[in-house]
Amino acid sequence: MPDDQPGGAAVPGRVPVDPWIPCVLTWLLPGLGHIVLGKRRTGLVFMAVVLITFGLGVASDGAASLIDTRQPLTLLATFDNLAVGPIEVISRYATYGRMVYRLPGEEGDARQAGLTEKVRRRIRSVTYEYGNTFLLTAGLMNMLLILDAFDIATGRKD
Amino acid sequence: MIRSHFLNMVIFSWLVAVFFAYLTQSDGKDRIRVILIIGTSMGVISLIVAYVMYPFPLR
Numbered sequence: 001m002p003d004d005q006p007g008g009a010a011v012p013g014r015v016p017v018d019p020w021i022p023c024v025l026t027w028l029l030p031g032l033g034h035i036v037l038g039k040r041r042t043g044l045v046f047m048a049v050v051l052i053t054f055g056l057g058v059a060s061d062g063a064a065s066l067i068d069t070r071q072p073l074t075l076l077a078t079f080d081n082l083a084v085g086p087i088e089v090i091s092r093y094a095t096y097g098r099m100v101y102r103l104p105g106e107e108g109d110a111r112q113a114g115l116t117e118k119v120r121r122r123i124r125s126v127t128y129e130y131g132n133t134f135l136l137t138a139g140l141m142n143m144l145l146i147l148d149a150f151d152i153a154t155g156r157k158d
Numbered sequence: 159m160i161r162s163h164f165l166n167m168v169i170f171s172w173l174v175a176v177f178f179a180y181l182t183q184s185d186g187k188d189r190i191r192v193i194l195i196i197g198t199s200m201g202v203i204s205l206i207v208a209y210v211m212y213p214f215p216l217r
Binding site: 042046049050052053056059060068076126127130133134137141144145148158 | 159160161163166169170172174176177180181184
């Protein structure tokens with residue numbers, strides 16, 4: 001279907017859905033949006049690939065990022081972590097033992113020192129860099145899947 | 159936990175290859191071709207870069 005003809009409803013055999021629904025479903029569980037759009041096998045492969053990548057990230061001592069106002073790039077890294085969906089809390093609990101997204105307080109704050117120490121412990125791990133790469137890649141993959149699900153739902157892609 | 163650098167790299171390469179093959183292709187044969195091209199090239203290029211960097215001092 002040409003790019004200038006929006007509306008997934010026109011594709012034969014596909015149930016028309018609001019394009020945002022598969023996007024939200026993909027965020028909730030990678031690949032779920034594709035399954036809802038009728039691409040069952042592709043969706044299952046995406047689900048497996050993203051979950052394996054994420055699982056390897058957690059198992060390899062990758063650390064979930066925290067927003068540090070002194071380092072603006074941490075905002076992007078945290079956003080990328082969140083892109084993988086609710087399962088992201090697993091990596092956050094594995095890293096910090098609780099749900100935390102922002103480095104609290106000022107420098108020298110006891111809470112900040114505690115979180116920094118937890119990240120340092122991870123950095124000492126031999127596989128920390130691999131773990132981080134796997135975690136960030138899982139998030140990037142899911143962002144592409146969300147965009148892909150949107151394109152399929154709007155009829156821009158078959 | 160996988161401690162081997164090479165195995166981590168190979169697993170990463172093939173996961174990325176499968177992902178992009180399914181994202182960009184719809185035909186089964188094309189997907190296999192893309193998986194082989196991306197997976198192999200990522201591994202080979204990484205080894206070439208590693209070989210080129212080998213003479214550089216660690217510190």
